[in-house]
Amino acid sequence: MFDERQLLDDGRNYTFRAMQAYLDESADMFGLQAGVATERIAKACLVRRSPALLAELQSNSFSSLAALLGLTVVTLPGQRPKVRTVGLQVAFARLQAIGVQIDASRESLEKFIEARNWSTHGGAGEFDLEETAANFVKIIDSLLADLHFDRYSFWHVHLAQADRLKNGAEQRHRERVHKLLADAAQRFKSLSEAECSILQTRATLLVFVEPKHRRFDCPACGNPGLLSGEYVSAQNLASEDGEGIQWAMLEVEDFLCYCCELRLNGRSEIHAGNVQPIVTVTHDEAIAQVYASDPDQDGSDMQ
Template sequence: MFDEEQLKGDGLNHSFCAMQAYLGAETDLFSLHAGISAERLAKACLVRRSPALLVELQSNAFNSLATLLGIAVVEPPGRRAKMRTVGLQVAFARLQALGVQIDVSKEGLENFIEARNWATHGGPGSFDLEETAADFVKIVDSLLDDLHFDRYSFWNVHLAQADRLKDGAEQRHRERVRKLLSEAAARFESLSETERDNLQTRAALLMFAEPNHVRFDCPSCGNPGVLSGEYGSLRPLTDESEDGIQWAMLEVEEFECYCCGLRLNGRSDIYAGNVPPTVTVPHNEAMAQVYRSDSEIENS
């Protein structure tokens, strides 16, 4: 029904059409084929793990699940079996939940999906073709990496164009983050000594309850800032070091400074802003943070 190789082949064909449309400045055609290509590749990533991951969770999900798993379903007379699978947005969400890193910002991913939706359903979509094409290349490269698909073979005649788009997007992103750092530093420097003291006192109060592992000196003003992100296991729970300590990893997604107002959002911002992308912490300390931040656990 849904075959990984077929999905990858479809993704390749639509990618070719998308790049041809990009070169011809055909915005809607590009967005349509780029969206289909990304969706096919995302579904291939899911199918590689299990076809069941394609099921759209609705009231009639069982029939779709059984069909995807190759199990015959008996339908009432006169009714045809319907197959409902996830769309692009849900496919990306499931992949990210499974630990697949999509190398674009949250905003870039949302803009790409929106561009695809405008092209599919019509409407006055307003998006930059160059930026959207660059995000498309980065999304595809992330999926190809998960699929162990040779990107040189995939992009083929469009490889140089894909590289140019990707490198240009990364350069523009680095420049944007450098500007954020510079503006935050200038903002802090422009304050009077009293204003700085007040901000530092307030920041110290806000930081008081934060554990040491989430504190990091701001790359703009040098004051302590706060790291945040998702905790993941670095070692199996049964694997203890000699001193009995188990470890976890904080995958840093955001950084905020209470003094200069610098905010970095997303892994790409973190890398470009010279903030550590990961922090190793004792497992019990990490779990305390997880429990503290989960409202359902806190209120139970």
């Protein structure tokens, strides 16, 4: 019923129309076509793993789930089983939950979905065409990487425009993060010596109670800050005495400084802000951190 290749081909067709609308500066048409294209390709990524991932999780979702899995559902005479699949927002959430990396911040994804909704349903609202098109290219390229599909063949005649949009978005992103750092540094610098001392003492105490692998000096003011993110399993590495030690990695997704109030969210901001993106820790310590943040978890589902 839902085929990965067919979804990808549909997504490519809608992408062509979206890029034509972008060149024609037709914002509403772009939002509509880009939204459909992204949803089709996101669904292709889900179907690649299992068609069941498309099913809505509601009380009446069994018929949809069975149909997606190719199973026959007995219905009353004259009725046909209804197949209800997830929308774009839920598709994004499921992809991220299973580890698919989408090269866009949470804010960028939300803005893109809003633009798509305004174009689809109408009503009050407007969006920046250039910014939305840049987000569209970055999102699509992330999905194509997951599908192992050649982006040059996908974008075809619009490849140059896609590259220009993506490069421009990355430059604007770097500039925005650099401004966050500059503003935070200036904010701390403007404080009196007494205020700085109080904040530094507080930050030292707050950071001291956290494990060493989560501590990182702020790239804006140089004071101690904290890393947070997701712990994932790493391969076994041998120690110097020959005994195996199981390691894990903290994939950093957030940084917070208690002195200048710098906050970096998402892996793209972490990279642009020169914050360490991955920290290696012992497996036992990682499990302890997972359990401390959620006592119902035992670390066994760590990726």
